[in-house]
Every structure is written in structure tokens, then in C-alpha cells.
Amino acid sequence: MEIKTMLPEHWSSVKKIYEEGIATGNATFQTTAPEWEEWDASHVKNSRLIANENNKVLGWAALTAVSGRCVYAGVAEVSVYVADAARGKGIGKKLLQALIEESEKNNFWTLQAGIFPENISSIKIHEDCGFRIIGRREKIGKMENSWRDTLLLERRSSITGI
Template sequence: MSIRIRKMVAEDWEGVARIYAEGIATGFATFEKQVPSYADWDQNHLSSCRLVAQEGEELLGWAALSPVSSRCVYGGVGEVSVYVGEQARGKGVGESLMKELIVQSEAEGLWTLQSGIFPENLGSIKLHEKVGFRKIGKRERIGNLDGVWKDNVLFERRSNTIGTT
């Protein structure tokens, strides 16, 4: 598999939305019930640090960051979204995306990346641990999805170069 990681552009939305829908369908990737419009997605994510994984013409996965707060003190903290298409899972796509996301986030001055992951999403948990995130806690019954209360395991990665002084 020859994976190329590149900047996401608006024209990628159809493939990104398809992969997002596959994640939603698992029932353990997000509380979202449907893929938002590109305009809504665009508004809720940082304009930098948007990536896609591609092989040939096919998008295999995507990663992006959302701000955690509008307060300036949290300007260096981003929340990770990473999704890998069904056919590409377990093939290193998520790891490639996450490693590049870390590099780009630090280039943009972010000192902390965080994620909230459903406990049953073992692939995402293993991925985060593999690229240097640590478990910092669990929010119990944080949200209800289809009548089932769900927990979120919280993961964080602190930069070794940004925000250390």
C-alpha cells in the first residue's frame, strides 16, 4: 500500500463525507448521527491541520482538529478527529495521518492534542497510544446515543517542543 498524506481541500469533501459516514455507521466513532454539510464541518474545524490519506485517486482516511474553546488561553489545544475508511483499516493509514497531524499541529503552535474515544473503539485507543497519547481519564455517561448512555475515554498528547517553557 502506497499511502500519500496531503492537505485536505474542499474538493475532497465527497470522499471525506463517505469515510465519515462509515465511521458513524459503526456506532462507536462519534455521537453524530449524520454527516454534516461541508459548510458546518468547515466552520467547526481549524483551517489548518486538515489531512487526507490517499492511494492513487482513492481517499483512505482523514484527520482534522477542532478548537476546544474560544477562549484564547486554550488556543494551543486541539481536539482530534481521525477516520479511516472500512477497506483501509488496520493498514497503517490512521498512524500515518496521526503522525503528520502531530507534526503539523506543532508547526501551528499547538501544545496539546486531545481525544474523547468510546471505550469499545479499541482500534482508535491503540492508535492514540501508539503515537504517544496517554489516557488521562474517563467521562462516564457523557452522552446518549440511540437510547444508550456512552462513556468517553480521554486521551492527551503534550508536545515535547511547544509550550515546554
């Protein structure tokens, strides 16, 4: 398996994996995956990765800017998704480690993640990669008819001068 830069031609596989994550009910508040143009416009251009094995996308990771204000230019939110059939094999952790490296090359000093407390495996890989839980956002969003909490995790770069 290798970690590669995500390209537009990977979108159909990336979208399918995203939809598998949505279907779990514990990966995102999103209920549908966007089309490429919308996804592309909302994610940082220089930090998009896929896990690839035998020309098959097994997972993906990307960053979203948390703000358009220049003072937050080095702060981004992390997304990591792994295909149903590839879960439990360490792919998410490898993607997150590579995304951290890529983010630091591009001068990001803080990465954050909002994770449902029920998503134990995602919390664990983030903690294993140096993220720490800094808070719980209670009833931050509604899914169907239920209010959901998220844990806010953060990782500060040790090499970008902070």
C-alpha cells in the same frame, strides 16, 4: 500512499468515510455527517489531512478547537477516520502522526481525543502516538437510548515549549 492537505474538493470522499465511521456506532456521537460549510466552519483551517492513494481518499484527520478563549488557542481535539476498506493497514496511525506534526508547526501544545472504550484500535493508535488516558467520562452522552462513556486521551507537545 501519501498524506496531503485536505481541500474542499475532497469533501465528498471525506464525508463518505465519516459516514462509514458513524455507522460503526463506536466512532462518534454524531448520527449524520454535516454538509461542507458546517464542517469547514467547525474545524481548524491549518490542520486538515487526507491519506491518498491513486487519487482515492483512504482516510482523513483534522483538528477542532476546544474553546474560543485565547488561553486555549493551542489546545485542539483530534478526529481520525479511515475508510472501511482501508482499515487495519496503518493508515490511521500515519494520519495521526502527520496531524501531530502539522499541529506542532501551528503552535498547538495539547491534543486531546474522546474515544469510546470499545474502540480499541483507535485507543491503540493514539497511545502509540504518545497520547495517554487521563480519565473516563462516564455517561457523558446518549446514543439512541443508551448512555455512553468516553475515555479522554491527551498528548502534550514536546517541542512547543511546554
